[in-house]
Amino acid sequence: MKRPLSPTAARLPxxxxxxxxxxxxxxxACGKLVxxxxxxxxxxxYFLKHCPKDGPSQALVCGDEKWYLDSLTYLKPGTDPKARSxxxxxxxxxxxxxxxxHQQHTCVPIIEITDHCDLKCPLCLxxxxxxxxMPFEEFKGVMDSLxxxxxxxxxxxxxxxxxxxxxxxxxxxxxxxxxxxxxxSVSTNGxxxxxxxxxxxxxxxxxxxxxxxxDGFEPATYRGLRGADLSGLKRRVVDLLIGxxxxxxxxxTLAKGHNEAEVPALLDLFFKTDxxxxxxxxxxxxxxTGGAAFPHDPMDVxxxxxxxxxxxxxxxxxxxxxxxxxxxCSHPACFALTYLIKLADGGFTPIPRLFDPAxxxxxxxxxxxxxxxxxxxGRIKDSIYRLWTASGSVPDRQAALKAIxxxxxxxxxxxxxxxxxxxxxxxxxxVKSIFIHHFMDRHTFDLSRAVKCCQQYPQADGRLMxxxxxxxxxx
Amino acid sequence: xxxxxxxxxxxxSGLCRECRRIVRAQIVFEGGKVYQERIxxxxxxxxxxxxASEEWYLDAIRQxxxxxxxxxxxxxxxxxxxxxxxxxxxHEQKCNLPVFSITNACNLRCPICFTYxxxxxxxxxxxxxxxxxLDWIVEAAGPVxxxxxxxxxxxxxxxxxxxxxxxxxxxxxxxxxxxxxxxxxxxxxxxxxxxxxGVYVILSFDTFDPAKSRRIHGLDIVEAKLKALxxxxxxxxxxxxxxxxxxxxxxxxxxxxLKMALDEDxxxxxxxxxxxxxxxxxxxxxxxxxxxxxxTERIVEAGTGGRIRVADFxxxxxxxxxxxxxxxxFGSKSEEVVPLLRVVSREELREALKGGxxxxxxxRFEGALKTGMDLLWAGSSGSDEAAGQLKxxxxxxxKLYPPGESHTVFERQKLGxxxxxxxxxxxxxxxxxxxxxxxxxCPDMVPDESRRLRPACTYNLFYRQKDxxxxxxx
Numbered sequence: 001m002k003r004p005l006s007p008t009a010a011r012l013p014x015x016x017x018x019x020x021x022x023x024x025x026x027x028x029a030c031g032k033l034v035x036x037x038x039x040x041x042x043x044x045x046y047f048l049k050h051c052p053k054d055g056p057s058q059a060l061v062c063g064d065e066k067w068y069l070d071s072l073t074y075l076k077p078g079t080d081p082k083a084r085s086x087x088x089x090x091x092x093x094x095x096x097x098x099x100x101x102h103q104q105h106t107c108v109p110i111i112e113i114t115d116h117c118d119l120k121c122p123l124c125l126x127x128x129x130x131x132x133x134m135p136f137e138e139f140k141g142v143m144d145s146l147x148x149x150x151x152x153x154x155x156x157x158x159x160x161x162x163x164x165x166x167x168x169x170x171x172x173x174x175x176x177x178x179x180x181x182x183x184x185s186v187s188t189n190g191x192x193x194x195x196x197x198x199x200x201x202x203x204x205x206x207x208x209x210x211x212x213x214x215d216g217f218e219p220a221t222y223r224g225l226r227g228a229d230l231s232g233l234k235r236r237v238v239d240l241l242i243g244x245x246x247x248x249x250x251x252x253t254l255a256k257g258h259n260e261a262e263v264p265a266l267l268d269l270f271f272k273t274d275x276x277x278x279x280x281x282x283x284x285x286x287x288x289t290g291g292a293a294f295p296h297d298p299m300d301v302x303x304x305x306x307x308x309x310x311x312x313x314x315x316x317x318x319x320x321x322x323x324x325x326x327x328x329c330s331h332p333a334c335f336a337l338t339y340l341i342k343l344a345d346g347g348f349t350p351i352p353r354l355f356d357p358a359x360x361x362x363x364x365x366x367x368x369x370x371x372x373x374x375x376x377x378g379r380i381k382d383s384i385y386r387l388w389t390a391s392g393s394v395p396d397r398q399a400a401l402k403a404i405x406x407x408x409x410x411x412x413x414x415x416x417x418x419x420x421x422x423x424x425x426x427x428x429x430x431v432k433s434i435f436i437h438h439f440m441d442r443h444t445f446d447l448s449r450a451v452k453c454c455q456q457y458p459q460a461d462g463r464l465m466x467x468x469x470x471x472x473x474x475x
Numbered sequence: 476x477x478x479x480x481x482x483x484x485x486x487x488s489g490l491c492r493e494c495r496r497i498v499r500a501q502i503v504f505e506g507g508k509v510y511q512e513r514i515x516x517x518x519x520x521x522x523x524x525x526x527a528s529e530e531w532y533l534d535a536i537r538q539x540x541x542x543x544x545x546x547x548x549x550x551x552x553x554x555x556x557x558x559x560x561x562x563x564x565x566h567e568q569k570c571n572l573p574v575f576s577i578t579n580a581c582n583l584r585c586p587i588c589f590t591y592x593x594x595x596x597x598x599x600x601x602x603x604x605x606x607x608x609l610d611w612i613v614e615a616a617g618p619v620x621x622x623x624x625x626x627x628x629x630x631x632x633x634x635x636x637x638x639x640x641x642x643x644x645x646x647x648x649x650x651x652x653x654x655x656x657x658x659x660x661x662x663x664x665x666x667x668x669x670x671x672x673g674v675y676v677i678l679s680f681d682t683f684d685p686a687k688s689r690r691i692h693g694l695d696i697v698e699a700k701l702k703a704l705x706x707x708x709x710x711x712x713x714x715x716x717x718x719x720x721x722x723x724x725x726x727x728x729x730x731x732x733l734k735m736a737l738d739e740d741x742x743x744x745x746x747x748x749x750x751x752x753x754x755x756x757x758x759x760x761x762x763x764x765x766x767x768x769x770x771t772e773r774i775v776e777a778g779t780g781g782r783i784r785v786a787d788f789x790x791x792x793x794x795x796x797x798x799x800x801x802x803x804x805f806g807s808k809s810e811e812v813v814p815l816l817r818v819v820s821r822e823e824l825r826e827a828l829k830g831g832x833x834x835x836x837x838x839r840f841e842g843a844l845k846t847g848m849d850l851l852w853a854g855s856s857g858s859d860e861a862a863g864q865l866k867x868x869x870x871x872x873x874k875l876y877p878p879g880e881s882h883t884v885f886e887r888q889k890l891g892x893x894x895x896x897x898x899x900x901x902x903x904x905x906x907x908x909x910x911x912x913x914x915x916x917c918p919d920m921v922p923d924e925s926r927r928l929r930p931a932c933t934y935n936l937f938y939r940q941k942d943x944x945x946x947x948x949x
Binding site: 018019020021022023024034035037039040050051052056069072073075076077078079080081082088089090091092095101103105150151447448451452 | 476555
């Protein structure tokens with residue numbers, strides 16, 4: 001599909017930028033892989049590309065040069081999956097899904113069980129065709145190939161389209177939780193839940209997290225991002241989830257100039273709602289049927305450090321920018337995150353403040369989920385004991401340490417050999433997490449990141465397609 | 476599931492040695508070292524060491540690299556880097572140092588040679604060609620601080636001096652001339668003429684050891700090299716020592732060569748070129764082991780007992796950090812030199828380099844030096860070492876910025892020259908470590924009469940083959 005070049009092509013003052021490196025990106029016009037220079041200008045990070053056919057283009061990729069440079073040091077070796085669906089490397093991203101050169105296993109598979117949707121969002125980043133539902137047998141096959149590649153999985157996400165529209169939705173969910181999966185989540189716009197509130201009870205009872213698309217509370221936000229005023233409906237979905245005590249996650253798409261002002265109210269809801277386990281902020285990605293055409297200036301978009309700033313600014317002092325760090329097991333430019341621990345008085349303390357930075361890095365290194373494996377719990381224990389003897393000065397810290405100690409003693413009660421599912425059920429009562437995930441579009445596509453992608457769309461043929469390669473090149 | 480034994484850092488584009496196609500390459504860390512691994516769908520993966528220390532690498536690549544104005548004349552982007560050189564509109568650096576050969580004749584056949592000399596088809600650049608080339612350089616690159624005239628062995632050119640004379644024009648700051656020294660050893664008169672012309676000589680000097688000389692140059696030329704040095708000293712020709720550093724061959728001699736470069740007043744700088752495996756000899760030189768910039772800097776640190784440390788080097792801001800490391804020193808004797816980075820910050824030094832190779836000692840830099848000296852003194856608790864360093868610094872500062880006199884930056888450059896030394900560590904690229912991220916930033920370019928100006932390493936790897944004067948099938 002041919003698209004217009006950046007409206008601000010060649011706006012960056014040449015000669016005033018600092019060169020950093022090169023990578024491969026996509027031409028915003030023809031979508032072909034082209035060389036991209038990574039340059040710094042005015043404290044921000046840009047791609048400068050030059051397509052042989054369509055000429056030069058530019059795009060903002062990170063709103064803070066310092067964040068970008070620091071994040072490069074958040075590194076850890078990737079993990080090889082048990083098996084790979086593609087046997088031979090034939091160039092990147094030509095032989096996707098996952099080839100022997102892919103640098104990370106599948107941490108979070110996103111299974112699209114339908115391309116039907118009851119909304120036509122102007123910024124939708126996929127391409128819904130309202131054409132099919134994944135047959136149950138095919139879903140089982142997908143799970144088989146996931147287990148073949150991964151053994152067990154910490155998290156599997158059902159998505160779409162709108163997955164709750166699938167006629168065999170319950171059967172699929174029941175099957176999913178019967179597999180070697182610690183946690184399942186369902187991405188939904190929530191409209192279906194209002195029509196069938198029993199689905200909420202069902203998901204809660206299955207231990208499935210509802211990942212609710214929630215961009216804010218204002219009518220204008222929804223008219224802009226979702227094509228209709230859904231504010232009333234979304235309120236009702238939230239009330240329903242709270243009323244039924246169904247664990248949920250808030251997935252917020254932030255688009256520059258649209259809904260940045262919603263961040264404080266979203267955080268308010270998150271902090272005061274016990275069954276709101278996590279938040280996922282997604283700076284708008286201009287891929288897919290909607291997103292690509294959604295009006296935007298590629299030189300002036302929201303990026304991870306900008307969202308970190310919005311969260312810190314909107315948290316009423318609960319969070320600071322320095323509480324966020326890139327996720328080392330993904331590419332550091334893809335994710336940022338923080339964890340908060342609930343104190344006895346109902347308040348929250350960011351977990352990174354409790355630990356020595358090196359210990360903290362060690363804890364988040366291997367997994368996006370706090371304290372998921374035994375080694376991880378061991379590391380947390382070690383640093384807690386160290387803190388116990390060393391601290392005493394920070395009053396908040398004592399309360400927080402008490403809270404962590406409570407988690408650890410609950411975990412101890414599970415005895416040796418506890419399963420990730422059990423650990424999760426303990427930690428989610430005490431720990432909230434905030435993630436920022438920056439999907440790539442043609443403007444920001446970076447082959448360096450694609451190579452280490454840990455979020456993949458499983459296909460019926462057994463391939464696992466890295467999310468942004470799939471969104472930009474294969475749909 | 477098991478963790479990979481290495482850490483992936485980033486993706487770039489490299490070259491497959493088998494099929495010579497540009498393929499995806501990645502920078503990976505393993506065992507604390509940094510490798511570039513190129514992955515050819517057909518010929519598999521292979522690795523080259525690019526830095527011996529992950530910490531050094533992460534520090535180096537996070538230094539901002541100044542982007543110069545792009546070259547004035549640029550070709551269209553048609554096939555992507557490096558096939559449009561060039562430089563094409565995608566290139567991210569101006570040309571700071573035009574490098575060109577005036578002959579393919581040479582009186583040596585070095586096993587490490589990284590060019591292709593031709594005894595069978597000798598070529599000498601004519602005066603007309605030289606003039607056209609110089610016009611092209613100025614048109615394409617604008618005024619330049621430096622040009623480098625090389626070969627072959629340029630002193631074999633029958634009309635060398637007339638060619639150099641042509642290069643004396645206001646747009647060209649300094650003429651540097653490469654030589655293996657054999658002619659300079661025999662012909663003091665030529666050395667005198669070079670001095671009179673104001674030419675800077677870059678003398679290749681790789682070893683004091685006859686056995687190593689045979690291995691590196693094909694025959695023992697140590698005596699001739701020493702004689703060439705004597706002649707250069709005699710006529711006080713400003714000289715750069717060019718040392719090709721080869722792992723396991725002559726890396727143990729770097730400290731001695733450095734000491735010579737620091738102690739001799741006529742020697743202004745030392746350029747260490749890490750061995751690159753291209754060219755008639757180098758392509759097949761064995762052992763094919765890359766020595767890195769940081770390994771070179773470590774040898775300097777160990778060899779000077781810490782008087783010059785790894786931290787006294789920084790990446791040259793106008794090039795990629797894997798291409799150039801630099802260390803500026805005040806003082807002109809090995810036992811008294813003070814690394815400039817002990818006195819000024821990297822930012823201040825970067826500012827004083829103005830995006831090139833040479834310091835531009837302006838008034839602002841004087842302020843930075845003075846503040847730095849105060850800090851050096853304050854932080855030293857009056858040790859003998861600091862007192863010695865300060866004495867050196869003060870004496871030089873008086874010469875650079877004489878009280879009551881005002882000088883232009885260029886006059887100061889000349890004044891300062893005798894009291895400062897520079898160590899450049901320069902890594903060329905070969906098939907093993909070619910990296911588009913480095914090529915895009917290259918400031919050293921090869922001009923030719925077809926009105927092209929090509930980054931030196933893309934020239935060596937991709938364009939030399941198209942010019943039979945400087946290439947022959949081997």
